[in-house]
Structure formats: C-alpha cells, structure tokens
Amino acid sequence: MLRWLDVLTFARYGNPEPPHRVEKTAAVWAQELSPEQFRVLREQATEPPYRNAYCRLYEPGEYVCAGCGSLLFSAATKYHAISGWPSFTQPAHKNAICYHFDHSHHMQRVEVRCNVCQGHLGHVFPDGPAPGGLRYCINSASLQLVAPTG
Numbered sequence: 001m002l003r004w005l006d007v008l009t010f011a012r013y014g015n016p017e018p019p020h021r022v023e024k025t026a027a028v029w030a031q032e033l034s035p036e037q038f039r040v041l042r043e044q045a046t047e048p049p050y051r052n053a054y055c056r057l058y059e060p061g062e063y064v065c066a067g068c069g070s071l072l073f074s075a076a077t078k079y080h081a082i083s084g085w086p087s088f089t090q091p092a093h094k095n096a097i098c099y100h101f102d103h104s105h106h107m108q109r110v111e112v113r114c115n116v117c118q119g120h121l122g123h124v125f126p127d128g129p130a131p132g133g134l135r136y137c138i139n140s141a142s143l144q145l146v147a148p149t150g
C-alpha cells in the first residue's frame, strides 16, 4: 500500500519503472483521442466538477487509461470524496502511475500521470481515508471503465 511519503519520494527522487512505454507525437494523440480526452491527457486540462462521466458511478470493474489502455485503478478502490471528480485510494499497481510536483495555479500539488504514456490524470492529495490516507483525484476523461470479465 502506498502512502504519502511514498508519493513524495517518487516525485522527488524518481518514479517506479513502467512495465513498458507508449510514446506518440501530439499530432497522433490528437487523431486518436476525443478533443476532451486530448485536452486532459495531453494538455493537463481539468474537467468541470460533477459534470463528468465517472464522478457518481460506482459500478464494478477496472479503470484503464483512455490514452494507452493501461490498467490504472480498480473500481474497488473508488470512493465518494465529495470532490466532484472520481476519487481512488490506491493505484492498481505500484508502477501504474508516476508523480510530479505541480506548482501551477499558485498551489503546491502532486500531479499524477499514466506511467506508460505520461498522460495527465489529475492530482493526489494526503487527505484520503485510512489506512493509506491517499486521495487520487482523477479526471473522468482520462479514464475508461472496463467491465469485470468472467
């Protein structure tokens, strides 16, 4: 289980190695993604609170990256954070996500990206529920819910 100290250590000293990497030019991403997905994943945009696909959805399944299809979060770790965006307590795997300090908008935050394609997902905060204490606050446009198999 990851904790805030792990997040800070990744952001400061280096992220876990991804299982593989997906690299494409902005022109290719623009062709493959919807305009909304492109703005969030490749231009670090933030979608409006509550008016997004997965904010209030609690169906079982797995959330994969809308850019490259990599598994990011299990629906089992999704919880109601009253933030207006889908929120999770842990990534699906320790190396699914990478962390970067973000000083934009006069705030000190930790940005989270897909570790495989470097797509912007959202931010992680240290005010999540016990025991891990993490809140991954994620844009719906960067995710795709895949139904459980079997």
Ligand SMILES: [Zn+2]
Binding pocket: 065, 066, 067, 068, 069, 070, 114, 115, 116, 117, 118, 119
């Ligand atoms: Zn990705």
